[in-house]
Amino acid sequence: MSFTADRLLLFGATGDLAQRMLLPSLCALHADELIAPDVKIIGTARSEMSDSEFRAFAREALEKYLPADRRGGMADFLNRLSYQTLDATTLDGFDDLARKVGTPARGLAIFLSTAPSLFEPTIKGLQHAGLDGKTVRMCLEKPLGTDLGSSCEINDAVASAFEEDQIFRIDHYLGKETVQNLLALRFANIMFEPLWNAAHIEHVQITVAETVGLEGRVAFYDDAGAIRDMVQNHMLQLLALVAMEPPSDFDATAIRDEKVKVLRSLRAVSGNETVTGQYRAGAIGGQAVPGYDDELGKDSDTETFVAIKGHVDNWRWKGVPFYLRTGKRLPQRRTEIVVQFRCVPHSIFAEKGARMEPNRLVIGIQPEENISLNLMAKVPGLDREGIRLRSVPLDIAMPDAFVGQHRRIAYERLLLDLIEGDQTLFVRRDEVEAQWEWIDAIRAGWSANGVVPKTYTAGSWGPSAAIALAERDGVTWNE
Template sequence: MSDNPLLEGLDSDRRAPPCVLVVYGASGDLTSRKILPAIERLHRRRQLPGAFALVGTARTEMDDEDFRAACLKSVPDAAPGWDEMVKGFRYVAGDYTATETFDRLKEVLAEVDEQRGTHGNRVHYLATVPALFDDIARALGREGMNEPRFEDSFVRVVCEKPYGRDLGSARDLDDAMHSAFSEDQIYRIDHYLGKETVQNTLALRFANTFFEPLWSRQHIDHVQVTVAETVGVGSRAGFYETAGALRDIVQNHVLQVLSVCAMEPPATLDATGVRDEKVKALRAIRPWTPSDVVDNVVRAQYDSGWTEGQQVKAYRSEQGVDPTSTTETYVALKLEIDNWRWAGVPFYVRTGKRLPKRVTEVAFTFKAVPHLPFTTRDSRGLSPNALVLRIQPDEGITLRFGAKVPGGSFEVRDVLMDFSYGASFLQDTPDAYERLLLDAMVGDPTLFIRTDEVEQAWQICDPILEAWQDPSYPIATYESGGWGPKEADLLLQRDGRKWRTP
């Protein structure tokens, strides 16, 4: 039950069917920080049935009681009834390459079906490091755990990002997944697609007559996508040294958000209609040549500086980072979409660590009016109109337009019209993992990534990775606490534009 009495009677009619969520990597950080809190919130919203259970599996030695205690600890502010649900959770310890692990897992799942009435329905959630996806998928196929127990039950598998390190490894992983599961069983998750503002982009465009006609090259001058983090690499140096900002953020989060913003109207708002149009948008992105990469992509690393009032060290001085590392903590690029809607409209993307503010947004800057009838003095505070989609942390939409300043003169300046989810709706905004976990259990793949989307995203990023193999390719630096290197500013300045300050 919600803590907010205004929510009484407003529970969603979307409710998970009886099922078991099997979490691989159940002792890990993702499970404690994201998955378990999301499950508790679904329980609080009454969107989980009584016939629900979670079975965790990992290499860490624990028994059922240890695991249940860890689950309770992960959600210290849980609503009443959570402790009762957790009593039905189970745990299997073992190596993912060992047949004995899956033999024991099958036994536990059969017991859960009998005790909780979950009817053989399974959602396998791969919350491990991606290197283990292959082993787990093939083991599930080998042990017959990829097929429903009964004719009217289901088995699905959820894969975390990153899905491969490049196009070749993504295809290898797909081969492994498809050796055990059909494409309609595979749910590749990108939590950005579960955020309300990303989903609301579809409503903004296709439920309002005054936005969609403006959503094109006739009216939009350029688009900026910003994914900024204030934190450094922290304890993730081992992972980050093998990934970098392009693989970690651009290939998945950024390109998924961009495709939703750039896609054509789907015939139907279902999984096929939405994902077909997203793939078309990704395919229309102009392919890179080696010279294109040099001219349109900037990579950089953070140097020492000040962030949030604290002095911080340079990336190459972080523990676990190679002092000669060329791994990028920042990347800026200019993309072109070659279709009738977007031809000639540049999409500028930037993402980085140790930036001044944690923010993710998409900003559409409209073309300037053809003629201003005001004096230069009266219109000096006026900028082109802009529509900003705030994805995090304060989810909402801001529209910038010109208005007259009160007074005797005719001074015109920018004003903002702001929509905030928190202020506009009674309901708390569901967390992205909460939404996506429910979708996986219900069987709605609309907000998950299809195999052709994965391949197309890697085809965009692979030429950049290949160009960076050249030792002479420059890597810039930027002061921690700043908005990035001067080279990224030049990327826009040569087009007569500049980065906006979120």
């Protein structure tokens, strides 16, 4: 059923995600008049607060995390907010929550940002209070389980109350402009799609590098590790967007159909195609930082770095390796996709002494959103000692290309899509389960072979084995 919700219910409304992302995103949407004046936002969490106390809490978060030039009409935005204290582990209190929500004129959107252990009791509480039905949408924040089995349990619990077309599984990377621009780059430009295949592309690299350590996520991260925290969701979504076939249309069903085909085509990874690591004390940006075991306060076999050589076994990508790399305490904060094209089949300049380099497309996602295409160009001169060619970058910095446009928080687009009911940038159940199947097989291989993370110094690009993983194929990581 198509509707634009006039109630938004935020579970976990006092949490870190709400302060840093959700409330600032909603205020920015309000400032740009993108959400209707009658949309009410109800926050709920265990903390005891009145409406006025929650508004003061929200104001403090907005002043801390939202740029001043995007706080237009903040007082009016705060008037949209109300709050209801709730312990989601019991049914007590859900009736009071329902009264606080009231009767939506058009529909209710729910954003569930709580521990996964609370998903099932929360769903039961919503059903008990009548906060389900065809005019309700449910948005789930990750993590959606720790493996395929636990993910299925969560999805089954949600499916007991909501149909698939009511469920919005969020991956905030899909809300980033450059990620969305990947589709435009491929399918709106004639020069790329005919070359986007194994005949012309040698390999693809996807890197998600972080300079931070645990940052208060000790319990979660030590249970998850890099492969479940980053690869299972964000990186596999990026891979699917790079590798998918052209969808028939720009709509949720067509795009997600093509993504799940890619995820189901991922070849099982062999033992020599992964490297895991764990950082030790080092320095980043000239500042000394502790090792993972020091931050954790105990020894652990959890990986803080993982590199994987993957393959998509279909006609388009046969024989093209996809190198995935992510880690904490690396030298730079950087998320990027590198598409390395093959060399031209014959150089007409070879006898003139010119050296050729293959074209390379670099799609930067964070911290800067940009696209760079390296092209071969002639170095100016009279060429008396031969022709010299040089690789020259053709750069498109997204903020510069669209002057006057706000650099939006990724959650802005996703929250607006939730309110309006557009699932295109959300993840379908079969996608999640295909991702978990691939990840579970890798982790089972680690367990069977007794794989223990190799150590690397904080501030480096991970274990030397990760460099070897690529270099034995003649590939160098883009650094």
